[in-house]
Amino acid sequence: MLFSNAEVSKFVRENFIAAWESVRPVPTVEIDFGSGKKLKRTVNGNIATQICTPEGRVIDIVPGMMTAEAYLGSLRDALVLYRIASEGDFESVLHEYHEANATGRARFVEVPDVAKAAIERPMKVLLRLEETAAEIPDASKRMIETPIRRLSVEEEALRADTELNLKERKPRIHAKLAEKPVTPEEITKWLYREILHCDLDDPYLGLAVEAFRGGAYGD
Amino acid sequence: MRILTLSVALMAACSPNRVVPTDAAKRRIEAPIKESISWMAPEKYDLSKTGIDWHKGLDAVRGKGKPILLLQILGSYDEVFC
Numbered sequence: 001m002l003f004s005n006a007e008v009s010k011f012v013r014e015n016f017i018a019a020w021e022s023v024r025p026v027p028t029v030e031i032d033f034g035s036g037k038k039l040k041r042t043v044n045g046n047i048a049t050q051i052c053t054p055e056g057r058v059i060d061i062v063p064g065m066m067t068a069e070a071y072l073g074s075l076r077d078a079l080v081l082y083r084i085a086s087e088g089d090f091e092s093v094l095h096e097y098h099e100a101n102a103t104g105r106a107r108f109v110e111v112p113d114v115a116k117a118a119i120e121r122p123m124k125v126l127l128r129l130e131e132t133a134a135e136i137p138d139a140s141k142r143m144i145e146t147p148i149r150r151l152s153v154e155e156e157a158l159r160a161d162t163e164l165n166l167k168e169r170k171p172r173i174h175a176k177l178a179e180k181p182v183t184p185e186e187i188t189k190w191l192y193r194e195i196l197h198c199d200l201d202d203p204y205l206g207l208a209v210e211a212f213r214g215g216a217y218g219d
Numbered sequence: 220m221r222i223l224t225l226s227v228a229l230m231a232a233c234s235p236n237r238v239v240p241t242d243a244a245k246r247r248i249e250a251p252i253k254e255s256i257s258w259m260a261p262e263k264y265d266l267s268k269t270g271i272d273w274h275k276g277l278d279a280v281r282g283k284g285k286p287i288l289l290l291q292i293l294g295s296y297d298e299v300f301c
Contacts, residue, residue, distance in 0.1 A: 003269035003290075012271050016288035019274040020266060026294035042294070052287040056277055059286070075288070082286050184277055184289055198293070 005068040008075075015079055016051075023188060024200050046196045050184045051078035058182050059085070059094065063169045063195050066162035074166075095178055102175035169195050266290075 003009055012018055031039045049062040049071075060078040062071060085093035172195060176187065193199045199206055266273050273290075274280045280287050 003266065003271060009270045012288055015286065017274070017280045017283050017285040018271050018288045018290065019277055019280045020290045020292065021276050022293065022295055023291050024293055026292075046293065048291045050287075050289040050291065052277070052289060054282060054284050054286060056281045056287065079286065184291075188291065 002065065002068060002071060005072075008068050008072055011072055011075060015075075017054075023192060027205055046192075046198055048188075048191055048196065049075075050187075051075065051082070052184065053082065056183050058177065058184060058187060060098075060177065061173045061187075061191065062165075063173060063191070064161060064165045065158065066165050067158055070162045070166060091181060094181070098174040098178035102171050102178055 003012070026042050029041050033039070046064050048064065051059045051061070053059060059082050060074075062074045062078075066074070081094070081097055085097075173191070176190065189200055193201075197206065277287065277289055280289075
């Protein structure tokens with residue numbers, strides 16, 4: 001489980017104040033085998049992590065599930081972005097960062113040790129615009145491209161989710177966050193509907209066609 | 220060759236060990252269910268076991284002076300499937 005990873009847990013404890021919220025109850029499927037044994041699975045659930053300022057303004061969003069390494073990298077990037085933006089024009093820095101990342105042209109370069117830099121000198125925006133294709137963080141990229149051992153089916157699925165979330169979903173989130181400053185209340189429905197394909201206003205969460213194929217809806 | 224193929228098919232159909240296909244519609248409905256339960260169940264996890272002090276809701280952590288990590292889930296605190 002992602003937050004039971006020691007590094008992730010430590011990083012979150014040391015750098016953030018953590019909160020959770022349930023955006024809706026999770027749909028479940030229960031199979032009764034008729035022998036007293038039952039099997040329960042969730043359907044169409046997904047998580048999102050919104051990194052916010054202490055006042056609750058969205059700095060960045062990490063969509064869905066990913067490897068601990070990739071997740072940690074995303075949190076680190078968001079934290080650095082927050083600290084750099086706090087030293088300058090907050091709105092402009094965020095806008096510039098998200099706009100550049102919407103096209104995959106920007107990345108942090110040689111980010112100094114944040115605590116040390118905060119003490120010793122003012123921080124500067126460290127964005128380098130590159131005319132290259134969208135890149136995912138090096139650590140995640142290495143993990144995806146060069147496995148050192150045969151992965152389990154679940155690990156393969158998580159790596160695939162990681163790649164999807166970083167390469168396809170993140171640029172769209174960056175584009176949205178570049179439009180204007182938002183709070184989680186303002187962006188959550190869009191996030192789940194457009195990015196995670198889980199329309200919170202749909203009572204069937206997009207599963208009606210599959211659930212009732214060839215039959216009538218339940219109500 | 221066609222006669223040989225037909226003969227083989229007839230022999231298979233008459234064999235006492237032949238596999239009788241189930242109803243196609245039934246297979247269509249049950250296949251995705253069987254596929255889904257063939258996966259190992261994701262661990263149902265309780266966030267309280269992460270060592271992180273989780274607060275309920277964004278309002279509980281606003282104005283505390285630290286950047287906020289807001290985890291949004293479907294379901295409840297002690298039922299996170301990830």
